[in-house]
Amino acid sequence: MEHLINPKVKNIQISGIRQFSNYVSQFDHVISLTLGQPDFPTPLPVKEAGIEAIENNHTxxxxxxxxxxxxxxxxxxxxxxxxxxxxxxxxxxxxxxxxxxxxxxxxxxxxxxxxxxxxxxxxxxxxxxxxxxxxxxxxxxxxxxxxxxxxxxxxxxxxxxxxxxxxxxxxxxxxxxxxxxxxxxxxxxxxxxxxxxxxxxxxxxxxxxxxxxxxxxxxxxxxxxxxxxxxxxxxxxxxxxxxxxxxxxxxxxxxxxxxxxxxxxxxxxxxxxxxxxxTTSKNSPHAMREAYKKRRDFMYSRLIEMGLEVVEPTGAFYMFPSIQKFGLSSFDFAKRLVEEQRLAVVPGSAFTSFGEGYIRLSYSYSMEMLEEGLNRLEKFVQGL
Ligand SMILES: Cc1ncc(COP(=O)(O)O)c(C=O)c1O
Structure with missing residues (x-):
């Protein structure tokens, strides 16, 4: 029956991010800077509004x-x-x-x-x-x-x-x-x-x-x-x-x-x-934005210090340094980074072939994780 499945669906590739996280899941003690997901909890009043909605049968x-x-x-x-x-x-x-x-x-x-x-x-x-x-x-x-x-x-x-x-x-x-x-x-x-x-x-x-x-x-x-x-x-x-x-x-x-x-x-x-x-929590992004900004400044200066070329981001919570000078594909670079230093990043090729030669790091992680992750990245690039 498989031949009856819509070919347009069959032709969709699973995302490069998913492929890579499947690969990473076999390793222990990995620091992962892969997720595009805020690490803060949802603001408390927002959570309470959700609980109240259930209690008031807004279901x-x-x-x-x-x-x-x-x-x-x-x-x-x-x-x-x-x-x-x-x-x-x-x-x-x-x-x-x-x-x-x-x-x-x-x-x-x-x-x-x-x-x-x-x-x-x-x-x-x-x-x-x-x-x-x-x-x-x-x-x-x-x-x-x-x-x-x-x-x-x-x-x-x-x-x-x-x-x-x-x-x-x-x-x-x-x-x-x-x-x-x-x-x-x-x-x-x-x-x-x-x-x-x-x-x-x-x-x-x-x-x-x-x-x-x-x-x-x-x-x-x-x-x-x-x-x-x-x-x-x-x-x-x-x-x-x-x-x-x-x-x-x-x-x-x-x-x-x-x-x-x-x-x-x-x-x-x-x-x-x-x-x-x-409404009441409309300004709750401000504090998170300040925290991301500090993390951005930290990550950006570390990447520059280790000799990587990177555009200084002005929004979101990602960095996209070039790894072209190492002569490895972005997938091989990311694979070796996990194998040798237990650091996971997303290969740039996950963002179309134009992302080849780059890796994506997310800074929606705590300063401690960023620091440890960047130490690992530095050791890895020094060894290349
Ligand atoms: C550019 C962009 N658009 C849309 C989305 C999807 O957002 P949501 O989780 O609200 O579906 C993402 C999630 O990472 C994103 O990066």
């Missing part, structure tokens, strides 16, 4: 788009923090993490043969969905433009089949953010074209040295942009699975159908916790 289906109070809170949060205006009634959907938001957005706008432009190296969560839709990912190499999609590279990649451009800033795996000027350049290319933008802003609360800005804040871009956000990274709520789409009503109406027949609604309990996160 039934909600509106497909989520509790209206939650959508209102999400709308207020986006307006207050980034100056974006979305109507809770018809422009916001509460999803099962940012992952499901990406899923329903791409399913709504893509069809067979459509092309999607992505700056690479890139988070591996988009490509499989694009392929399931019968569409084609078009990766643009950003390794020589500081990992930012430039106007010129974008212009070159656009064809008459381009349906969507993904803007994943602040970025995973590099941690770069995009400036207003760079976004204005991109907007100038796209504003007169019938091309959607999927702006994945899941790390928007983790921007260290500037203000986060969304392409949807450009009046010429709002009507064609789907903003993705969520609480996984900002409020350390990865397991609660709450994300959002913010998009004009004509898009939200269509995405809501895909969402409805996919999950009906996000967990009611998590929605009550999220409501607390976006």
């Amino acid at each position: 039934s289906y909600t509106h497909n788009a989520g509790l209206v109070e939650l959508r209102q809170a999400a709308s207020n949060f986006l307006q207050e923090k980034y100056g974006l205006m979305y109507q809770p009634e018809n422009e916001i959907i509460t999803t099962v993490g940012a992952s499901q938001a990406i899923n329903i957005a791409l399913k709504t706008i893509l069809e067979e043969g459509a092309e999607v432009i992505l700056p690479a190296p890139v988070y591996p969560g988009y490509e499989p969905i694009i392929q399931l839709c019968g569409a084609k990912p078009v990766f643009v190499d950003t390794t020589s433009t500081n990992f930012i999609l430039t106007k010129e590279a974008l212009e070159e990649a656009i064809t008459d089949k381009t349906r969507c451009v993904i803007l994943p800033y602040p970025s995973n795996p590099i941690g770069v953010t995009i400036t207003k000027e760079q976004l204005a350049d991109i907007a100038s290319v796209l504003e007169n074209k019938d091309i959607f933008v999927l702006s994945d802003e899941i790390y928007s609360e983790l921007v260290y040295d500037s203000q986060h800005i969304s392409i949807a804040s450009f009046p010429s871009m709002r009507h064609k942009t789907i903003v993705i956000n969520g609480l996984s990274k900002s409020h350390s709520m990865t397991g609660w699975r709450i994300g959002f789409t913010f998009a004009p009503a004509y898009l939200t109406e269509q995405m809501l159908k895909v969402h409805q027949y996919n999950v009906s609604c996000a967990s009611s309990i998590s929605q009550f916790a999220a409501l607390e996160a976006l």
Whole structure:
């Protein structure tokens, strides 16, 4: 019967991150700097709101788009923090993490043969969905433009089949953010074209040295942009699975159908916790951001001291140093690092072939772990 399985599903590869963590799991005493997951507990009032929701029997289906109070809170949060205006009634959907938001957005706008432009190296969560839709990912190499999609590279990649451009800033795996000027350049290319933008802003609360800005804040871009956000990274709520789409009503109406027949609604309990996160606990990301910033400074200076070339990240919690000078593939480098020093990092090739020659380190770990991990990395590179 296996031959009857949808070939589009069969052709999806398991993620390089998963492949590598399967390999690492056979070793003991490994320090792992692989996860893109905050190490802080979910803020206490948010946890209590979840418990209260259960105790008060808020355990039934909600509106497909989520509790209206939650959508209102999400709308207020986006307006207050980034100056974006979305109507809770018809422009916001509460999803099962940012992952499901990406899923329903791409399913709504893509069809067979459509092309999607992505700056690479890139988070591996988009490509499989694009392929399931019968569409084609078009990766643009950003390794020589500081990992930012430039106007010129974008212009070159656009064809008459381009349906969507993904803007994943602040970025995973590099941690770069995009400036207003760079976004204005991109907007100038796209504003007169019938091309959607999927702006994945899941790390928007983790921007260290500037203000986060969304392409949807450009009046010429709002009507064609789907903003993705969520609480996984900002409020350390990865397991609660709450994300959002913010998009004009004509898009939200269509995405809501895909969402409805996919999950009906996000967990009611998590929605009550999220409501607390976006109201009374709306500033809880600040303390976490300060802690990440210290860790970033520490990791960055250690990598520079050990002679690695790395872009100083301005957002998210990743670093993406080059290992090209050692002449090993990123997978072999990461494999030997585990075998010889018991340190796990993610091979850059997990983020498309344009990530070859790099490794991704996450600094969403305690200072003690970072220090020990970086000592191990230093010993390893000194021995190469
Ligand atoms: C860029 C990016 N988008 C989306 C997600 C998925 O977020 P969620 O856990 O809310 O589904 C991640 C998770 O690592 C990510 O790095």
